[in-house]
Amino acid sequence: MLNELYQPPLALLTDLYQLTMAYGYWKLGRADQHAVFHLFFRKPPFRGGYAVAAGLEQALQYLERFRFEQSDLDYLGSLTGNDGAPLFEQAFLDYLGQTKLSVDVDAVQEGTVTFGQEPLLRVRGPILQCQLLETPLLNLINFQTLIATKSARIATAAGDDPILEFGLRRAQGIDGALSASRAAYIGGSTATSNVLAGKMFGIPVKGTHAHSWVMSFDTEAEAFAQYAAAMPNNCVFLVDTYDTLDGVRQACKVGKKLREQGHEMVGIRLDSGDLAYLSIEARKILDEAGFPKAAIVASNDLDEHIIENLKSQGSQIAIWGVGTKLATAFDQPALGGVYKLAAIQQADGTWQPKVKLSEQAIKTSIPGTLQVRRYMEDGRMVGDMIYDEQVGVDPRRVIVDSKDATRRKRLAETTSVELLRPAMQGGKRVAMAESLKDIRERAQRQLASLHPTIRRFMNPHEYPVGLDIGLHELRDNMIHEARQARWQAEEDPS
Numbered sequence: 001m002l003n004e005l006y007q008p009p010l011a012l013l014t015d016l017y018q019l020t021m022a023y024g025y026w027k028l029g030r031a032d033q034h035a036v037f038h039l040f041f042r043k044p045p046f047r048g049g050y051a052v053a054a055g056l057e058q059a060l061q062y063l064e065r066f067r068f069e070q071s072d073l074d075y076l077g078s079l080t081g082n083d084g085a086p087l088f089e090q091a092f093l094d095y096l097g098q099t100k101l102s103v104d105v106d107a108v109q110e111g112t113v114t115f116g117q118e119p120l121l122r123v124r125g126p127i128l129q130c131q132l133l134e135t136p137l138l139n140l141i142n143f144q145t146l147i148a149t150k151s152a153r154i155a156t157a158a159g160d161d162p163i164l165e166f167g168l169r170r171a172q173g174i175d176g177a178l179s180a181s182r183a184a185y186i187g188g189s190t191a192t193s194n195v196l197a198g199k200m201f202g203i204p205v206k207g208t209h210a211h212s213w214v215m216s217f218d219t220e221a222e223a224f225a226q227y228a229a230a231m232p233n234n235c236v237f238l239v240d241t242y243d244t245l246d247g248v249r250q251a252c253k254v255g256k257k258l259r260e261q262g263h264e265m266v267g268i269r270l271d272s273g274d275l276a277y278l279s280i281e282a283r284k285i286l287d288e289a290g291f292p293k294a295a296i297v298a299s300n301d302l303d304e305h306i307i308e309n310l311k312s313q314g315s316q317i318a319i320w321g322v323g324t325k326l327a328t329a330f331d332q333p334a335l336g337g338v339y340k341l342a343a344i345q346q347a348d349g350t351w352q353p354k355v356k357l358s359e360q361a362i363k364t365s366i367p368g369t370l371q372v373r374r375y376m377e378d379g380r381m382v383g384d385m386i387y388d389e390q391v392g393v394d395p396r397r398v399i400v401d402s403k404d405a406t407r408r409k410r411l412a413e414t415t416s417v418e419l420l421r422p423a424m425q426g427g428k429r430v431a432m433a434e435s436l437k438d439i440r441e442r443a444q445r446q447l448a449s450l451h452p453t454i455r456r457f458m459n460p461h462e463y464p465v466g467l468d469i470g471l472h473e474l475r476d477n478m479i480h481e482a483r484q485a486r487w488q489a490e491e492d493p494s
């Protein structure tokens with residue numbers, strides 16, 4: 001479904017430095033030189049063992065609509081440098097005005113479980129275009145991948161229990177809320193309280209009532225009775241406005257009247273206090289009053305750790321309402337996804353891999369036109385190989401950890417799948433939009449096929465991801481050559 005809020009092309013949704021570089025490439029006559037960039041994160045968020053890819057659909061919609069409008073060009077034309085003269089010359093702005101994207105994009109499907117260093121997106125095409133797209137692609141993929149991952153962790157803690165996403169009121173603005181609802185659903189939440197997200201994305205919507213409803217009546221009993229009268233088919237009573245367990249008893253009284261009228265109370269909601277103790281006591285009251293099927297919903301600053309803890313305490317909570325900590329990814333508010341140049345085409349048509357050195361091994365980039373091959377055994381994911389598509393997989397079938405070359409693994413010749421799939425070719429979308437339900441199911445399937453130790457919250461087991469040994473050797477040589485060249489330049493500054 002097209003995201004109605006984002007109809008206008010948003011070519012200016014980029015960092016100015018992308019445009020300063022674009023200008024430079026254009027002036028040098030290099031705008032059309034082809035390059036390859038990869039979008040990836042280095043470490044999974046939340047000190048976890050994986051991430052769930054999300055946001056591709058919005059990224060593709062952005063790319064499909066990409067163009068500079070006259071008002072964008074006028075604005076760019078008004079920018080000046082430190083001497084007061086225009087930053088960009090008119091001929092460049094005319095060039096931007098005529099630019100139609102012609103890039104190829106290969107991407108990991110949404111809902112795919114991914115790991116550090118693996119490209120989620122590969123963009124190949126004129127370097128000027130690739131460069132302009134860095135910022136919006138990172139913006140669109142980083143956030144949803146972060147939230148889908150947080151949601152997957154919360155769903156892991158909740159087991160088979162439904163999760164209601166209540167984040168809208170605390171989310172970071174309108175898009176922060178809408179895209180969080182979408183990504184949370186992909187990661188495993190069951191429904192959202194955000195009605196606009198429900199309409200836009202087809203996510204099931206659910207809602208109970210607030211304390212204000214109870215407070216607006218003289219008594220809690222009257223509040224529940226009037227709620228039941230207004231909405232007999234959606235009765236989840238919030239019981240903690242005055243005295244929680246007393247509230248549960250009041251809910252049971254109204255539940256009995258509802259039953260006489262042919263309706264069943266759905267449950268009660270706890271929103272404060274000791275949720276383990278209160279849910280255990282509430283369960284007893286509900287059962288004794290003849291409501292064994294009434295669900296106990298809980299909310300109040302929940303996250304995966306509290307849910308896991310409440311479960312270990314034998315809490316009787318059946319449905320989890322999770323807002324702030326899910327929609328804002330409270331404990332890690334950003335995924336550190338990056339977008340790096342990895343190869344550039346020479347005048348003779350050959351591709352030159354490029355590597356960026358760093359003091360930190362994890363920041364040394366991976367050169368080439370990369371693809372990720374996932375190896376499977378009996379339906380389980382056993383290892384991912386990052387290889388250069390132009391070179392192919394080395395027959396040794398060995399992966400080498402990109403941060404520690406002593407860690408290697410030989411992958412058996414089993415079923416494998418390539419994770420990056422064509423999404424755009426020559427600037428035209430080729431991947432069909434997928435239903436959110438299908439994306440969510442993919443995430444569920446893949447999470448289930450991960451060894452549980454990789455899903456563990458504390459010090460998770462590391463899933464084997466590595467460079468194809470041939471690519472590792474090429475990268476190693478490039479690193480040595482680049483170092484050698486630097487040392488030589490230092491010794492012989494002339």
Ligand SMILES: Nc1ncnc2c1ncn2[C@@H]1O[C@H](COP(=O)(O)OP(=O)(O)OP(=O)(O)O)[C@@H](O)[C@H]1O
Pocket residue numbers: 271272273274275276277299300301302306309310313
């Ligand atoms: N049994 C429990 N074990 C672990 N954490 C709990 C338990 N019960 C509640 N919590 C969590 O403890 C946090 C604070 O709970 P607290 O009881 O202080 O909330 P409260 O009663 O609503 O207080 P406040 O009015 O300050 O919000 C919440 O994140 C809540 O989810």
Ligand SMILES: O=P(O)(O)OC[C@H]1O[C@H](OP(=O)(O)OP(=O)(O)O)[C@H](O)[C@@H]1O
Pocket residue numbers: 166167169170210271299300301302321322323324325
């Ligand atoms: O706790 P969250 O995970 O963010 O879930 C959403 C919260 O929003 C509502 O509270 P409200 O905004 O009325 O505030 P309060 O309950 O903290 O007073 C609801 O009762 C939840 O407590």
Ligand SMILES: O=C(O)c1cccnc1
Pocket residue numbers: 166193206207208209269299321323
């Ligand atoms: O429906 C609810 O219970 C709800 C919705 C948003 C925030 N807190 C609770």
